[in-house]
Structure formats: structure tokens, C-alpha cells
Amino acid sequence: MKICCLVKEVPDAAVQKRIDPNTMRLDRSGEKNLNPFDTHALEAAMQIRESGVVQVDEIVAVTMGPESAVRALHKAVALGADRSVHLTDPALEGSDVNATGYALAKVLESEQPDLVLLGQQSDDGECYTIGAVVADHLQVPSLTQVIKIDVAEGKLTCERQAEYGYDTVEVELPAVISVGDAINEPRYPSLKAIMGAKKKPLDTKSAADVGIDTSEVGIEGSKTRVLAINPPPAKEPGEVFEDEDTDETVNKIVAWLEERKLV
């Protein structure tokens, strides 16, 4: 079995996020890190390998991003990936979720994995959708919010964490599975793994290398347009009842709740 893990370089959690008013995009300058959700996908891949139920021949970390994204790939390799692929091209800049999913799918087409794993959301865009978009382009099944994977030859049994409870779903491979952070506790990369990460193979690919139609990506190729960005409306201030006479205060609170049909 070959597993590809989609990973992303995101602004570090400690960095204050802001939208650049000129580009209408997230300002991604400053300190960066490997998207924490993707570390769970890498750990899931490692656990499938270590379970020994199926033979995992290769775990490949794949990212799309600017030059700096190489650091996210190094981190992914330190966490267990055998090699990495970096899709980088000026033509890809400004791609929306759909265009990004298309571009990543083109890389995956050339890799032909049996299983694609990724974190269910990125720590910056938080769209939760990239897995489904990739799967749609690849025309393979997709599951999201997966918190348990049981692997068998040619198929997976996954537990999904949904708003209403848990789904158990059987899915045939190849498939794209996005995992939640409850699925596992990512391992601590050893110093040896950290130091060895730069020595593992890293392929840099351009859009042309993987056959991407550049009219489908970038700002122009994206089907969404950000027209305006507004802060969320401020919450109305709450009403404060000063407690002078408790019976009276209770009556006031009950009346307030009744008025809003809350009791």
C-alpha cells in the first residue's frame, strides 16, 4: 500500500491572524508551522504501517505552497514520511479551495496512492473541504472527520465524528480520508528523525510537471471571488440585573426569559 499525506504550511498558532486588505487574503507572513491537523494524518499513516495488517511500502508527504513550505515537508518527514513532493509554481498563487484541490489531485494522479490522508481542516483557512474536493477530482470516495481507521486488504472501516454522534463507514480503496485531531496523539519526532529529514528525497514539481491546466488555478482560474471583508457584527451588550432584593431579581430574570420564550 502507498499512502499520500496532504500537508500544509500555516501561520504558527501564536501569530495573530489578519486579512490583508489589498489582496483580500490571509496575511501569511511571520512564523509558520506544519498544520497541526496534518500531524494527525501522518500519525494515522504511521499507525497503519506499524499495525502490520497491510504492508505499507511508502508514505509520501505532499504539499502545495511557496518555497517556505519545504519546512512543513521536513517536519512531515521527521514525523515519519519516507519522502515528500512539493508542488510550487507562481501560477498557483491565489488559488481558492477548488483550484487547490484540483492541483493537488493532479499531483496525486502522478503518485497513484492507495490511500490519501489529510487533516480535516487547516489551522488558517479552516474550510474543512479540501479532502472532498481532491476526492471529487480523483473520482474516489471521501470521508471527513474520521477519528478511527481499521484497515483491511483493499478497504477501510472508519468511524466518523458527526454532530449527532458517530458513523461507522466502510470504504473501498483508493479513498481520501480527512481525520480529526481525536484520532491519535502524534508522536514526538526524535532528534535523529529531525536531523535526518533534510536528507530524505524531496521532489519539487511545477504545474507543468504534473499536467495542471494553469487556466484552472491561481486567482484567475479560481471560481470564487472575495468581494468584501467585514468584521462580524459586534454583540449587543447584555442586560445586567443588580441584585438588591433577591426575590425581585429572580422575578426580573424569569420575566426576561419568558419574554423571549426561553422558559
Place this chain on the structure above:
Amino acid sequence: MTATVIKDAGERALLPPFTDEHEELRATIRRWVEAEIAPHVDEWDEAGEFPRSLYERAGELGFLGLKYPEELGGQGGDYVHDAVWAEEIAAAGAGGGVGAGLGAHTGIATPPVFRFGTPEQHERFLRPAIAGRKIGALGITEPGAGSDVAAIRTRAERHGDVHVVNGSKTFITNGARADFLVCACRTKPEGGHGGISFLILERDMPGYEVTRKLEKLGWRSSDTAELSFTDVVVPAENLLGPEHGGFYLIMANFQWERLLMALGAVGAMRNLLERTLAYAREREAFGRPIGRFQAIRHQLAEVGLKLETSRALAYHALREFVRPEAERRKAIAAGDWAHPAITAGLDEVTKAKLYTQRAAVDAADICLQIHGGYGYMREYGIERALRDLRLGPIGGGTDEIMREILGKRLGL
């Protein structure tokens, strides 16, 4: 990600000698300490002990062998990786006790075995120590000899192939549960520096006794013991380094120990500043966060300054210490104790040790004051920091000894 990173330029700038790789290691250590140590630190402090299994866990994750070669089960790193370890366990909130227990093992007990040990000693002591299966301790201090190392009285008399050891040691970190003790002994009756040798004593040797586990102000979760030796027979293969040449071994080790203490103080101050800043932002008095009062703000500025000064001194000392490491190894192998690489960084390390230990005590005191009544209570861990850090100006060579070294280095 961490406080060693300057964020003013957006992209992170690394402070030398640290690189991206060191920052990755830092993040890993931090995550481990926050998940598996920090939540238990107060409980272990109360109990006067942290679990022995922590050594095995640290060994499993490779932290006990960062600077040792892969052939011995180490991670193949160097002293700078170990420096990250020393700073980060403190910064992430492992507390003085756990830091001391793990630090004595990685920082002072195993380095002489690595530097001076034979391949056979590496196999017997270093490999299991790197894996966390054997705990090491360093035995120098005695009831009558602390900083005055030449006054050591524990005797090792040679009888044919063996040494017979009599004497006692005190204030030995990890002393009660150490499986092996790298022990300084007098092997020539005449006093002075020339007649000291190191022997590796093992806990199960007849006559080796843990007399007492000592009660302390701070570092409570680390074990500190008094040991006594009565006719302990030590085979020749346990002699570490040259016979009668132990003084140099002590000197070589002191530098690193002091540097680790300086880095630990930097880590502890980072932790204190971070927590106290959060408290000053959150805690309100007279209708505003206390951090908005000038009296508090200025005090926190002072803590920030102490931290930055300490960091600058400690990193500078680290750079000076590691620079001639290759030459130092060669000089040790050749027994060339007069080689300048042996004492490289002495001034810088001494200054860093002296400044940072007192700065950390003062910083902890300020942070406790800012926390007010809560700072004095056990549950906040601030009083523990103050208790733990008070060891700094005493252990590893007192402030007074540091000043003496510096004074003499000025030619006085």
C-alpha cells in the same frame, strides 16, 4: 513558537548557535514536558520524588542521548542539542526537581563516562543510561569538601587489581536511586589536586550505602542523598580516566554543568515571565488589569531585562564553549591538559553562571510578588519556582567561587 525567536521582522530569526533543527527539537521537548511532566510537577514536589519511569520514557524518546553517537544508542547530536534540552525542560515547566534529576543524569553523570570511558565502560554504563535503564549520578561533594575540590577525603587504596574505597559523599543528585556513581576519590595520600581519581561505583557493591535522602528547600522531587562507602571493592575496569588525573576530569565537567545551569535559569525565567504576564493581564484590581499599573509594568520590564541579559550571556558562553569541541576531544585523548581548548569559554561560562542564577532568584521573587497572595500559595507553582531557583547561586560552584575565578582571571 518559542521565546528564542525574534518576531519583530515577521519571519523568525534564529539566535546563534541555534538552527531550524534545534527549534524543531525545542518544540518536541516542549510538547513532551507540557503533556507528560508539567501536569504532575506539584504532585511530585509534594511527594518528594518523580517516578523512575520518567528516565525510561525520556530514554525511549531519545532525550537522554541527544549528544551521544548513534552507535551507543544516542541521537548523534552534539552539545548544542543538549543545551536546547536544558533550557527547554525548564521553560516548558518541568520545574527544578525534574530538571535536576534528569539533568544530573544527562549533564554531569554521563558526560565523563563518554569523554573518559573505555569502550567497555561505554557498553556497561553509557548505553543503558542513554536508554534510561540505568540512572547515573556524579559524586564529588563531601561533608568537608564542596567547591574546594582538592580537599576531597574519600580514599581509594589500590590493592593489586582493585581499589578499596572508604569515605562519604553528600548533596548527591540522584544519589538514592542511582545505579552507578561517577565518584571522585583520593588515590594519593598527599593532599592537593594531583592525587584524585574517578571510580565508577555501583549500587549493589557491598559497603555502598545510601545513608540518608536529604530534605531540601526546593528541587524537592529530585532525589538528593548522602552516601557512605565502607571497604567498597572496586575492580580496575571501573577506573574512569587516568589514575590520579581526576582533577582535570572535574574541571572539564564543571564548565558544562555551569553552562547547563545558566541555560536552565534562562528557561525558568521564560516560564516565569510568560505566566506572570498572563496573570498581570487577567487579574484585575481597582477596575483594571494589574499589568496596567506602572508599579507592576516596571517590575515585569525588569524581569524581561534579566531574562534577555541572561540569555545573551548564556548563549555567548555556549558558543564559546562549543567552538573548540573538536580540539578539546583531541587534547583530552592526548592528555594535553594545558591545551587552551580545555578551558575555552571559562570566563564566559563563569559569568553566565554567576549572573543568571541570582537573576532567576530575583525574577522569581518579583513574579511571586506580582501574584500577591496567590503567589505565596502552593497551587500556583510560583512559590515552588522561587524555592527551586534558590539552589542556583549555591550549586555547581557558589556565587562566591564564581567571583573568585573571575577575580583571578583578572590577574589579581
